[in-house]
Amino acid sequence: MTQETAAATTDxxxxxxxxxxxxxxxxxxxxxxxHTVAYAYDRVPLYKRKFDEAGVHPTDLRELSDLGKFPFxxxxxxxxxxPFGMFAVPQHEVARIHxxxxxxxxxxxxxxxxxxxxxxxxxxxxxxxxxxxxPGMKVHNAYGYGLFTGGMGAHAGAEALGCTVIPISxxxxxxxxxxxxxxxxxxxxxxxxxxxxxADAMIKQGIDPASTSLKYAVLGAEPWTEEMRHELETTxxxxxxxxxxxxxxxxxGVAGEAVETQDGSHIWExxxxxxxxxxxxxxxxxxxxxxxxxxFTSLTKEALPIIRYRTKDLTRLLPxxxxxxxxxxxxxxxxxxxxxxxxxxxxxxxxxxxxxLRIPELSPHFQLELTRPEGHxxxxxxxxxxxxxxxxxxxxxxxxxxxxxxxKIHVGSSCTVxxxxxxxxxxxxxxxxxxxxxxxxx
Ligand code: DLL
Numbered sequence: 414m415t416q417e418t419a420a421a422t423t424d425x426x427x428x429x430x431x432x433x434x435x436x437x438x439x440x441x442x443x444x445x446x447x448h449t450v451a452y453a454y455d456r457v458p459l460y461k462r463k464f465d466e467a468g469v470h471p472t473d474l475r476e477l478s479d480l481g482k483f484p485f486x487x488x489x490x491x492x493x494x495x496p497f498g499m500f501a502v503p504q505h506e507v508a509r510i511h512x513x514x515x516x517x518x519x520x521x522x523x524x525x526x527x528x529x530x531x532x533x534x535x536x537x538x539x540x541x542x543x544x545x546x547x548p549g550m551k552v553h554n555a556y557g558y559g560l561f562t563g564g565m566g567a568h569a570g571a572e573a574l575g576c577t578v579i580p581i582s583x584x585x586x587x588x589x590x591x592x593x594x595x596x597x598x599x600x601x602x603x604x605x606x607x608x609x610x611x612a613d614a615m616i617k618q619g620i621d622p623a624s625t626s627l628k629y630a631v632l633g634a635e636p637w638t639e640e641m642r643h644e645l646e647t648t649x650x651x652x653x654x655x656x657x658x659x660x661x662x663x664x665x666g667v668a669g670e671a672v673e674t675q676d677g678s679h680i681w682e683x684x685x686x687x688x689x690x691x692x693x694x695x696x697x698x699x700x701x702x703x704x705x706x707x708x709f710t711s712l713t714k715e716a717l718p719i720i721r722y723r724t725k726d727l728t729r730l731l732p733x734x735x736x737x738x739x740x741x742x743x744x745x746x747x748x749x750x751x752x753x754x755x756x757x758x759x760x761x762x763x764x765x766x767x768x769x770l771r772i773p774e775l776s777p778h779f780q781l782e783l784t785r786p787e788g789h790x791x792x793x794x795x796x797x798x799x800x801x802x803x804x805x806x807x808x809x810x811x812x813x814x815x816x817x818x819x820x821k822i823h824v825g826s827s828c829t830v831x832x833x834x835x836x837x838x839x840x841x842x843x844x845x846x847x848x849x850x851x852x853x854x855x
Contacts, residue, residue, distance in 0.1 A: 425542050428535070430683040431736050438738040439477060442686050445712035447474050450483065453718040456501035459494055460720060480686065480710060481698050485721045491521040491661060500524050502716050511660055512560045523562075523660050524716040530569065532713055533663055536681050537570020537656075540669025543679065543735065544654035545629040546600045548575030553593060553627075555603035555611070556634065557583040557843050562664030563634050567602045567656075570666055576600075583607060583843045586614045597626035605637040605645065605653075606841035609777055612648050613840070623650035629672070631656050633665060635844045636745045636763045640770035642675075644777055657742065661722055662709045668742055671735030679739040680730075686710045687740065688721070689730055692749045695723070704729045706749060707742065725749045727761075753783065753848065755794050758826040762847040765796060768819045774804045774812035778838050785852045792852060794828040796820070799835050 430438070451471035453460040463484045464470065473479055491499055499522075500507060507524040514520065525533065546552060552571040556563030564582055571578045579596055581589055583603075589611055593601070601608065608630055612622040627649060633656035645653050657678045658667035667685055668678035680687050691697040692706040699705045707724045711717075725748045731741040747761030754760075762781060769775045779798035786793065796816065800809045809832040817830045839846075 425547065427542075427736075428539055430681075431539065431739070433683075433738055435733075435738045438682055441683055442712060443477055445683075446477065446480065446686060446710065447471070449710065449712055449714075449718050450474050450720060453501065453720055457499055457718070459490060459499060460718075477686070480688070480721065483721055485695060485708065485723050486719055487723050488521055488661070488725075491523075492519045495519050496522045497524070500716055501718055502526055507716050509565075510560075511562045511565075511664065513660060514561070520560075521661060523664075526715040529663075529714055529716050532684065533566060533666060534569040534573035536663070536669075536684060537566055537666035538574035539681065540656050540666045540678075541567075541570055541574055541576075541600070541602075541631055543669045543671045544631045544656070545652055545672035546571070546574060546576060546631065550576050550599040550629075551579065551596060552576040553579045553581060553589075553596070553598035553601045555581055555583055555589060555601060555607060556665070561843075562658070562660045563604075563843075566658070566664035566666060567631075571602070586611055586840075590615055590618065590620065593625050593627065594620070599626060600629040600631065601627050601651075602631050602656075604634045604841065604843055604845070605632040605641055606635060606845035607843055608632060608645055608649070608653075609641075610840040610842070612645070613778075617836075622648050625649070627651050629654070631669075633657050636747055636761070638744065638763050638767045638770070640767050641777060644770060655744075657745070659724060659726075661717075662711060662719055662724070663714070667709070674735045676734055677731060677741040677743055679733060679736045679741050682739045684711065684713050686712060687730060687742070689728070690723075692725075692727065699729075701730045701732070701740065704743075704746075707745075751848065753781065753794065754792075755783075755826045755828070756791055758824065760794075760824050760826060764824055765820065768823055769796075769798055769816055772812050772815050772819070774800055774808045775816065775832070776801050776835065778835075778840075779847070780838055781848050783848065783850045783852050794826070796828055796830045797833055797838060798830065799838055800832050802835050 454471050467484045508527045509525045512520040512522045556567045558564030615622045630653040654670040655678045658665040668680040670678045688708040689699045689705040707726045711719045726745045729743045733739045776799040782795040813830040813832045
């Protein structure tokens with residue numbers, strides 16, 4: 414698609430950086446990258462130490478491919494520098510702090526200057542606009558508010574776009590439904606599994622989820638599939654687009670999907686330089702189209718410049734379409750640390766979602782239980798999945814068999830399938846936990 418046709422397919426006024434050529438974008442990336450590595454080296458002791466140890470200096474960055482000479486940054490680095498060791502500005506210049514929940518160790522803390530907050534809002538606004546949201550629309554924001562970047566990040570972006578924001582946050586599903594009915598929002602921002610919870614609760618109350626005022630959903634913060642998009646779009650009669658991001662790199666809005674193409678999120682490459690590496694041999698930088706681990710370098714951040722951050726998210730880079738200069742990312746298949754290794758076969762919950770949703774008797778509500786029964790050396794996986802409402806016991810038994818076979822064919826592992834009653838599995842309030850690991854700790 415040419416730049417002109419891309420701009421013509423939308424009635425919105427785009428940022429200049431959304432319509433520039435790839436050459437112009439790469440020139441911008443190079444100058445911003447050269448600034449960022451020098452800035453990080455001069456201001457953050459961890460970067461100086463790591464660059465020196467690796468024998469690289471900011472002046473070695475002469476072209477974009479030189480980025481590969483620089484060391485990676487990991488979540489562990491942020492934890493070691495807890496709380497503020499990675500900040501590149503004095504504390505009085507830090508306008509906001511967010512942090513991860515820290516359930517699996519020390520929280521990772523991230524900071525923003527006033528300019529960082531303005532850039533973040535601009536990029537979320539750009540993502541929402543790409544996904545169909547327009548100034549003047551009412552936006553129901555069901556991402557969690559607080560230290561999590563989802564709620565406040567999405568909020569500021571919707572405000573910057575010129576929307577009326579309804580800051581409901583996550584949870585209190587009954588109340589969400591009342592407000593959707595009374596306030597008549599045009600768009601909803603939520604995790605895909607939480608939107609499913611809302612749709613489900615509407616059906617229970619006798620409300621047809623397809624009858625609401627909602628026309629657009631901008632969904633992210635957890636992996637989801639094309640099958641889930643289809644499920645949500647048909648049940649709720651809206652257009653659902655993806656939004657991607659992570660706190661260490663910014664928050665929501667690192668990448669956003671265009672509603673006219675719905676073909677994966679465009680990474681806003683005027684602010685972030687993506688790379689794909691081999692997750693098992695990180696020295697190997699892979700080419701576009703090849704699947705691997707996504708790595709980001711920030712190009713404009715002041716409070717927390719981030720160099721070659723290993724996201725652990727597995728995907729691939731694809732050419733730009735609706736925004737030709739900005740490459741897209743394929744759907745995230747999963748995180749390398751969420752990968753289940755079942756008798757030597759690698760498996761992600763999103764693969765199960767994809768297969769299960771092609772079986773009409775089965776709902777999108779499922780969880781995966783991993784066990785290692787006494788006396789067994791091998792791990793076992795049980796897929797617990799709810800049947801759809803009108804399905805009979807025979808229908809459920811046949812669906813269980815079909816799912817088991819399809820998993821064997823498409824994933825290559827044997828598992829047990831337990832089709833359970835509608836409403837019996839835990840519902841999402843935000844990011845849904847799919848894996849329940851009951852294996853004895855080593
Ligand atoms: O989840 C930021 C966010 C909020 C993105 C709201 C989109 C919407 P974290 O809590 O730091 O930040 O979690 C980041 O969530 O590394 C991915 O594994 C996952 N993730 C985020 N967006 C998507 C997506 C926010 N669209 C981690 N698809 C990331 C798949 C996603 N996974």
